[in-house]
Amino acid sequence: MYRSHVLVCGGTGCTSSGSEEIIQALQAEIDKNGLTSEVSVVKTGCHGLCALGPIMIVYPEASFYSMVKVEDIPEIVSEHLLKGRVVTRLLYNETVTEDGMKSLSDTAFYKKQHRIALRNCGVINPENIDEYIGTDGYQALGKVLTEMTPDEVIQVVLDSGLRGRGGAGFPTGRKWQMARNFVQDGGQKYVCCNADEGDPGAFMDRSVLEGDPHVVLEAMTIAGYAIGASQGYIYVRAEYPIAVERLRIAIGQAREYGLLGNNIFGTDFSFDIDLRLGAGAFVCGEETALMTSIEGNRGEPRPRPPFPAVKGLFARPTILNNVETYANIPQIILHGANWFASMGTEKSKGTKVFALGGKINNTGLVEIPMGTTLREVIEEIGGGIPDGKKFKAAQTGGPSGGCIPAEHYDVPIDYDNLLAIGSMMGSGGLIVMDEDNCMVDIAKFFLEFTVDESCGKCTPCRVGTKRMYEMLDKITKGQATLEDLDKLEELCYYIKENALCGLGQTAPNPVLSTLRYFRDEYVAHVVEKRCPAGVCKALLSYTIDADKCKGCTLCARNCPANAITGAVKEPHVIDQSKCIKCGACMEKCRFSAISKK
Amino acid sequence: MKSLEELKAIRDRMQGQVGMRSEDDTQTRVVVGMATCGIASGARPVLTALSDLVQEKNLHNVSVTQTGCIGLCQFEPIVEVFEPGQEKVTYIKMTPEKAKDVVEQHLIQGRIVKDYIIPKTLG
Incomplete structure (x- = not known):
């Protein structure tokens, strides 16, 4: 039995900043101090604050350490885990107050968040099915199979107002209903999961798969029961190796426990799930192309109608939902449609996960109730724009979406509002741009x-x-x-x-x-042949102000194209025909003598 | 193949573990002094006994943690119990056996084990 749990993020973000080495060093140090049977090290999924990785949380104190390095491990073990003294210098600075530690949920980053799809991310060990069960995992499946009819399940999903989180926002319950109602020949139906997250900057599906893979399996099994399918496929890109590995482990564990396979919970219902790996083509995130790819063909779309609910995978009725959509399902079943519908706006219920990126201080993953304004997301949760620059626009929806300008900073984010202002919800990438972006x-x-x-x-x-x-x-x-x-x-x-x-x-x-x-x-x-933000190279020219130039030669020495000439202590000149507009001179000049137009 | 009952059994067993990972201010905190003085006088077995017992009895709302030197080194090992909305209770010269009494009488039945607490004149 463990008296303390040390949670280390094992998401892709923290893994790339070295959390794997941290975990090894931590375990070794714990062993060395004889704490092996007292302290448990848990590799979890993403906590959301990717910019501050690697992230470590020590319970029961809930001390949130950020940017942990291998060199810090002996101090954390000997001070905190052995003697119980929190290592203040490593705490996430937002949690440090004058009179001690502030709770993580009170920090600006987490305060306005409401985690439903991400509820287990960063909390449980995704490679241990027991931990998922310990947080009510597979309870919804149990309830569905033993207490509810398929129609009741669909009604709950319909009443909850859940809409597709992949971006288009089609009501999930309606999709399920269409597939359920197709009973002409009593043959095979399929449940598919779209985990082919392709938008540049979006990584919420990856985080759910890495941090809580069982939730997707549970929800797909529920969907299978609802529409009358016995087989599911998760289409995930091979570029997500950690997600793929954890899904494989999760499927293996679920089969071992009989939560996938024949006669689940002793009922007549049988369901199994297989993985299909995509090679990372963006078009395979489109539903018909995705199914074509699962069938073993080149990933190309086909015209709709017929819709997949009627004629989908292998020409059979199929439902296809996004990872984040599925992640909401077990919670809706357990807490009821009204609970879910009480969050959000009139036509967009619940929460949405966004991946914050671009010119923003807290790069990372956030889950907010629908109807939160862009200003709240960027200024409060995101911690604003670095270097005091001015907000110019936010890009949502990736290559399918659009830019939201400053004049719509206070529009509540939901499906319909974003469409009305010329963008779209998309899968949830949110790239912030400041005055330096063209x-x-x-x-x-x-x-x-x-x-x-x-x-x-x-x-x-x-x-x-x-x-x-x-x-x-x-x-x-x-x-x-x-x-x-x-x-x-x-x-x-x-x-x-x-x-x-x-x-x-x-x-x-x-x-x-x-x-x-x-x-x-x-x-x-x-018209003016000018780039106002100073980005488009062909339209830029760098010039040296002869009055400000001291002739220090620093710019000339740093110019990779040898375009700057001039004698020592004399004003220098840039030869425009040689200049490659790299900006190195402007960066180096100590006298602000170089300007770009 | 798991039945619903087996699933519930796993959940109940795991909740004690996973339940620790929350920031809940309704929790009772049991704090063991684990500075050099505490460790030297035997705080480690006390800490182990406490955390084992708390898990064994499925006390979901109790967390066992450690702290540094409280300043009363002659009374170590010291265990403090913080219940929400209650005054702190300080147990002194603890042993694993005494820890068992504290868990059973104080944490489960809500009766402070008067024999083990620090004399009022010192606390």
Whole structure:
């Protein structure tokens, strides 16, 4: 029996900042001090504060250590674990107050969060099914199989108002109902999980799979019971090796306990789940392409209708939900539809997980009730923008979404509000941009991604996105005309209406939303041949102010292109024909004599 | 194959473990002095006995933890019990046997073990 639990984050973020070595050093040090039978080291999933990793929490005191290094381990063990003295210098500074330690849930980062999908992430050992069961795991499945009919299950999901967390926001209960109602031949149905998280900057599905894999298995089994399926598939990208490994372990444990397999809990219901690994193509996150890929074919979308609920995987009725959607299901079953529906806004219930990235202090993973404003997320939870810079826009929905400008900073975040202001919920990537980001450049970045990821099946997407990218490239190089802007806009609408699948239909969104809110920036590039944010290299020029230059030669010595000339103690000059606009000179100058325009 | 009952049994067993990982201010805290003075006079077996007993009896709302020197080294091993909304109780010169009495009488039945507490004039 252990008197203390030391939780170390084993998510991808903390693993890459060295948590694996921390765990080994910690265990060795604990053994050395003879505490092996008293202190348990638990490798958990993501706590959300990835920017401060590796993260360690010591219970029962709930001391939250951040940026722990291997060198700190002997001190933590001898001071805290042996003598009971908290190592204050390693505490997350937000939890330190004048009169001691503040509870983690009172810190700005966690205060406004409400964890449902992430409730076990960072709390349990994801490789131990018993710990999941210890936090009410598989209780919902037990309740469903022994006390509820499939129709009752679907009714609860419908009443809860849960909508698809993959981005489109289709009511989950309706999807299940459609698949359940298809009973023409009594044949096989399938339950699929979309874990092919492809948006740049989004990592919430990965975190759920890494931190709480059993919740997905439990929810899929519930879904299987609800629609009458006996087989499930999780489609996960091979680029998530930790998630894949933990899913494998979880499936093995669930089978061993009889929570997957034949006659679960002694009932007539049987269900099993297999993994299918994707190679990381963005289009395979689109539901029809995903199913085509599971079938063993090249991942290309197919036209809808027929919808998957009628004719999906192997041409059988199929439901496909996102990881985060599933992560909500067991809690909804246990606490009831009203509990879930009491959170959020009128049409968007519950919570949403966002991956905060870009120009923000607390990079990481947050789960907030629907209806929280962007300002609360960025200023309070996210800790604001570094270096006192000004908020310019937030990008949601990845390559399918758009930018939300400062004028909509106080709009409550939900599915419908985001659509109304030209963006979308998407899977939950939230990239913050400040005054140093060029919106044309951002649009170009996403288009480049889409061009790369277009599967090539339909012409509007294959050719159209490429032409869009070329136009954007012209704009950023100052070679475009105002006519090109109109043509670009026209092409956007054409692709939106004619592309075969969601990837193509939403590909123009980053361009359309930046054109809507930041048209002046586009015009500045086209008419004035100027990049207001100072990003687009072709439009920049660096100059040295002769009055401020002391002739220290530092810039000349650091210029990689030898473009700067001048004698010692004389003002220097940049040769514009040689300058590669790297900005190294400006960074080095101690007299602020170099400016860019 | 697990039945529902077996599942509930695993849950009850694990809750004592996983339940520690929360910041709950309704918890009773049992604190053992584990500075050099405490360890020298035998605090370690007391700590082990306490945490074993608390888990064994499934006392979900009790956490056992350690602290440094309280300053009354001649009375070590010292165990303090903090119950929410109650005054702190200080037990002195503890042994694993006495720890068992404290768990059974104080933590379970709510009766302070008067024989083991520090004399009022010193506390």
